[in-house]
Amino acid sequence: MSKSRSNKELVTDVKKMSFRERNRLSGGYLLKSTLRKYLVSICRFLLLFGMCFMILQPILNKISVSFMTEADLYNPIVIAIPEHFTTENYRLAAELMSYGQALVNSLVISFTIALLQVTVCLLVGYGFARFEFPLKRLWFACVILVILIPPQTIASSLHLHFRFFDFLGIVKLVHGGTLNLRGSVIPYYLMSAGCMGLKNGLYIFMIRQFFRNIPVDLEEAAYVDGCGMLRTFTRVMLPQTKPIVTSCFLFAFVWQWTDGFYSKMFLGNIKLVSTGLARLVDSLSAYIQRMTGVLTTVSIAYSNCILATGTLMIIMPLIILYLFAQRAFVESISTSGIKM
Amino acid sequence: MKQRKRYVGLQRKKAKAGILFIMPFILGFLLFMVKPLAQSFYMSFCNVELSAGNYNPIWAGIANYIHAFRVDPEYNRLLTEEIVRMMLYSVAIIVFSFFVSLILNQEFHGRALVRAIFFLPVILSSGVIIGLESNNQLMANLANTIEQTTQGISITAVLENILRTSGVGTRAFEKLFEIIDNIYDVAIASGIPIIIFLSGLQSIPSNMYEAADIEGCTKWESLWKITFPMISPLFLVCWIYTVVDFSMHSDNAVIEKIQKVMIEQMNYGLASAMSWVYFLLILAFIGITSAVISRGVYYYE
Structure with missing residues (x-):
């Protein structure tokens, strides 16, 4: 003492x-x-x-450019703060992308697709993590293959596949011919339901790793008490999966939101923010032609200014989402403990 | 004699349940992956003729492959350039993200903010946005004017000159400086590797460091003797992720070339052949490198 x-x-x-x-x-x-x-x-x-500035600089630059008038862009004195402050760029970009409608469409599609993908991947990931069944290694190798195959490799034949869609000859029997599913949303929902959407292999892998780190005791107790497999999954396991589900959902949402490849392929005639942004420069020149009636090329600076504005408008919802769900994004990956 | 696995009783029931659980994947794989994959493989050996309402592939042997390698003026060059670039950048991304995660694992004020900023590119530079970023003329012009007006002030340029005149391995340095000049590309690609490394660093028990510290181990030594072996499995994961991510980016020159052949020239056969060559090369690269890396991986458990 x-x-x-x-x-x-x-x-x-x-x-x-x-x-x-x-x-x-x-x-x-x-x-x-x-x-x-x-x-x-x-x-x-x-x-x-320095590194944070480097990452943020393009966004800051876009913000300052988006408030400039065209005269400011050519003015060598104006660098960051616009001389003639204007919100005209936002109005124009919104009109060119038909922003309101595209936003609603994108929200609906990203939300439903993400929900579907996460649900299916959750089931599959749980199956891979917990059950022993014949050919399990083969199927898991297939999951890895799905991660590794660039979607561009099979793009052309997927094109044709859905252009002349038929499932084991059933459609032909009922309908008398093949279905043309291009330009509708059905193929993409079907693919998502079959875990073949954007980066779905990665979600399966992450979810499997997550389940493998949870001790099996709880489930065994549930089995002993006479709980069925599906019931055990929904009642015992699902409540524990909140972190990984949030992270996968957010990823699925964000990647679907900005995706151009699948959107262009399957959802071509639905107005989405991602495809709208990709077409923004073309629609700008078409718009100016229509307004002036003269065939002109839009200056690079101005089209880039509008493009920057459009990009900002698209990532704005994501930034808001990120501000609220930042912890979920970052921490849930850490808790999933990705290892091989 | 090797005993065969038998599924009886509860095991049988569980096996059935397991297959039911992964059923969506099996169906999806068979329906949307196997057929298009096989078809695209078959098409790479064919001349595909598109007519109204139908398409018919005509068997052409390896003509498409010969065309891709010997007739097409760009494909060889793009392929080698892109694969060399992938190797260099993947190494750079891994080194960079390991370094950053080491810094971000320390205690300091505003750590959460810095982490959030480093993770931001995962969200903001995906899909269409990255493609727009890469051909942003305005930014390129700006960079050019800055370079012209501030001649000789750039630190990297001065360093580059000094090292070049001293005459040590010029080509290797050129590649290194190319990467340093494009550090932004490296930084925005390393969001997910950083998170993976950070989670690994946090899972290392701190008593190891304490023990090493008491025994008189310096920080530098414990980095190589404790940290490095403990998170070596994550190097493999990050490596594969980075390579796959890099090779599938939409600003990739080979992918652009394939899309151009497919959409503008409507040559499905040639496009399939090109993408298959690219895919197999990437697969072989990943296979070889991960076999090499997994030899050096140390598993603690």
Whole structure:
């Protein structure tokens, strides 16, 4: 008791001493370590500040450009803060992309697709993580294959596949010919239901890893108590999957939102923000031609300005989503413990 | 004699349930992957003729492959360029993200904010946006004017000159400087690897570092003796992810070429052949490199 007290006194004594005094007592070690600590933090600050600036700079640049008039773009004095502040660019970009409708369409499609994909991938991931069945390794190899195959490889034949759609000859029997499913949303929903959507293999892999890290005891207890397989899954396992489900859902939503490849292929005639953005420059020149009646080429600076505005308008919902769900994005990947 | 796995009783029931659970994947794979894949493989050996309402492939042997390699003026060049670029950038991305995650794992003020910023590109530079970013003329012009007006002030240019005149391995340095000049591309591609590395770093038990510290191990030594082996399995994961992600990006020159052949020239056969060559090369590359890496991987458990 007395020893600990004397220790405490020693500590308070040391705290009362001046820095120079303490440094002398430690033989110069204190000064050296404090200096090193500050030096490290300054270097770290500079490094991280530089890298963060580098990542954020394009967005900041877009924001400042999006408020400029065309005259400001050519003015060498104007760099970041516009001289003639305008919101005209936003109005024009919104009109060219038919923003309101595209936003609603994109929201509906991204939400439903993400929901469908996550549900299906959850089932499949659980199946791979928990059950032993014949050919399991083969099917899992197929999952890896799905991750590795670039969708562009099979794009052309998917095109034809859905152009002349037939399922085991059933459609031919009923309908008397093949179905043309191009230009409708059905193929993409079908593909999502079959885990063949955008990056679905990755979700299956992540979910499988997540389930493998959960101890099996709970499920075994449920089985012993006479709970069926599906019931165990919905009642016992599902409540625990919140982190991985949120992260997969957010990824599915965001990647679907910005995806151009599948959208262009299957959802070509539905107005989406992603395809609208891809066509923005073309529609700008068409618009200006219509307004002036003269065949003109739009200047690079102006079309890029409109493009920057359009990009900002598209990523704005995502940034808002990210602000709210930032923890879910970052932490759920960490908790899923991806390992091989 | 090797005993065959038998599925009886509960095991049988579980096996059935397991197959039911992965049924969506099996169906999807058979319906939407196997057929298009086989078809595209078959088409790569054919001349595909499109007519109204139908298409008919005409068997042409390996003519498409010969065309891709020996007739097409760009394909060889694009393929080699793209694969060399992929190797260099994947290494750069892995090194960069490992380094950043080491920094982000330390304690400092505003750590959450910095992490959020580093993860932002995963969201903002996906899909169509990345394609628009890469041909942003305005930014390119701006960069050119800056380079012209601030001649000689750029630190990397000065360093580059010094190293070049000293004459050490010029070509290797050129590649290195190319990567440093494009550090933005590296940074925006390393969001997910950083998160994976961070999760790995946090799962290393701290008592290892304490023990090493007490034994007189410096920080530098414990980085190589503890941190590096402990997260080596994650290097494999990140490597595969990075390579796959890089090779599928829509601003990839080979992919652009394939799309151009398919959509503008309507040559489905040639496009399929090109994409199959590319796909098999990537697959072989991933296979070889991950076999090499997994030899060095250390599993703690």
